[in-house]
Amino acid sequence: MSNDTLLIPGPIVISEKVQQALGSPSCSPTVPEFVNLFQGVLKNCRKLFRAHETQGQPIVLVGSGTLGWDVAAANLVDPEDEVLVLGTGYFSDSFQDCLELYGAKVDKLEAPLGDQVPFQEVEQQLKKKQYKAITITQVDTSTGVLSNVQRIAELVHELSPSTFIIVDGVCSIGCEEFEFDKWGIDFCLSASQKAIGAAPGLSISMISQRALEHALDPSRKPRSYYASLKKWIPVMQAYEDQKPKYFATLSVQMVKSLDVALKELLADGLELRWEKHRKTSEWLKKKLTDDLGFKLVTKYPSEAAAHGLTVFYVKDPPKLISYLKQHGTVITGGIHKQIASQCVRIGHMGVSVCSEQLDHIPACYKLIAESNIH
Ligand SMILES: *Cc1c(COP(=O)(O)O)cnc(C)c1O
Numbered sequence: 001m002s003n004d005t006l007l008i009p010g011p012i013v014i015s016e017k018v019q020q021a022l023g024s025p026s027c028s029p030t031v032p033e034f035v036n037l038f039q040g041v042l043k044n045c046r047k048l049f050r051a052h053e054t055q056g057q058p059i060v061l062v063g064s065g066t067l068g069w070d071v072a073a074a075n076l077v078d079p080e081d082e083v084l085v086l087g088t089g090y091f092s093d094s095f096q097d098c099l100e101l102y103g104a105k106v107d108k109l110e111a112p113l114g115d116q117v118p119f120q121e122v123e124q125q126l127k128k129k130q131y132k133a134i135t136i137t138q139v140d141t142s143t144g145v146l147s148n149v150q151r152i153a154e155l156v157h158e159l160s161p162s163t164f165i166i167v168d169g170v171c172s173i174g175c176e177e178f179e180f181d182k183w184g185i186d187f188c189l190s191a192s193q194k195a196i197g198a199a200p201g202l203s204i205s206m207i208s209q210r211a212l213e214h215a216l217d218p219s220r221k222p223r224s225y226y227a228s229l230k231k232w233i234p235v236m237q238a239y240e241d242q243k244p245k246y247f248a249t250l251s252v253q254m255v256k257s258l259d260v261a262l263k264e265l266l267a268d269g270l271e272l273r274w275e276k277h278r279k280t281s282e283w284l285k286k287k288l289t290d291d292l293g294f295k296l297v298t299k300y301p302s303e304a305a306a307h308g309l310t311v312f313y314v315k316d317p318p319k320l321i322s323y324l325k326q327h328g329t330v331i332t333g334g335i336h337k338q339i340a341s342q343c344v345r346i347g348h349m350g351v352s353v354c355s356e357q358l359d360h361i362p363a364c365y366k367l368i369a370e371s372n373i374h
Pocket of ligand 1: 010064065066067091137139140141168169170171191
């Protein structure tokens with residue numbers, strides 16, 4: 001491993017304290033020290049998602065962000081249920097695959113490349129058909145598109161209040177404005193290694209009370225073993241109530257490091273975090289387009305541009321990526337099938353953006369400018 005600066009859209013650079021916590025000795029997940037710590041983590045997850053009022057339940061599982069799709073699909077949707085997917089890139093498509101694997105019937109509204117799905121289309125579709133759930137990828141990490149979750153949620157509440165609103169917040173929770181309670185979200189899934197600023201390995205989500213009751217309904221058969229909320233909700237409730245409970249082994253080190261990451265994140269205040277990401281993103285996007293003449297994949301300037309990463313067209317992506325790598329900075333290429341070989345992606349989330357001591361993003365920009373690669 002090297003000391004390269006990791007500026008990909010996850011995993012991101014983690015703080016020294018978060019990294020130290022990963023090296024702590026193993027302990028039994030039932031000892032009071034860990035029970036207290038995990039209780040604090042779950043309570044801080046409520047703050048992270050802005051889910052103070054909702055009864056609901058924060059859920060922390062060993063697994064990557066993808067596990068959140070399985071949890072949503074296996075617990076909230078039944079075979080033959082109709083689901084509306086808002087397609088803004090590779091990750092929305094993959095969530096659709098997961099839903100279909102569990103038997104859902106999916107309609108997808110595909111956005112123009114680099115843009116949001118037009119509200120009128122969502123409105124028309126919601127008037128046409130009754131959906132069990134709608135999925136919104138708040139930031140699609142393949143295109144850099146930020147969706148307007150608040151506005152879509154308002155539409156759903158108005159036109160189809162029983163529809164579960166499911167948000168993929170893997171690349172947005174911690175860096176984009178998000179309000180679980182105020183916006184009336186039913187399920188939001190995220191992961192430890194992106195804007196939350198911990199190591200990869202934890203799936204972190206929040207479920208509303210009504211979605212939780214649906215998931216626990218005894219008449220519905222569990223459709224996954226490990227991803228069953230019937231198994232996990234009692235465990236999470238117990239820990240949040242400061243009692244240990246076992247279903248499957250939690251990673252004590254990862255939970256300890258998440259504890260540190262959440263404390264660091266919340267110490268700044270979420271609003272300030274969102275603001276710092278917005279500022280850095282604006283600065284980089286403006287420099288790349290105005291000063292260097294690059295074209296972003298995301299429609300820009302517009303509200304569709306995410307603040308935790310920048311995706312832009314480059315004639316020779318491997319050349320730029322390797323130039324930066326030679327100078328100690330790691331960025332990455334595309335993953336969206338239409339543009340994979342034509343663009344690069346820079347992640348700007350977490351400590352690289354928020355720490356006063358680090359100048360990772362200006363330094364990365366300087367290298368791109370010096371490289372003279374277009
Ligand atoms: C990274 C990402 C995922 C997948 O997360 P993994 O931790 O790689 O499984 C899902 N959705 C979005 C929007 C992502 O950015």
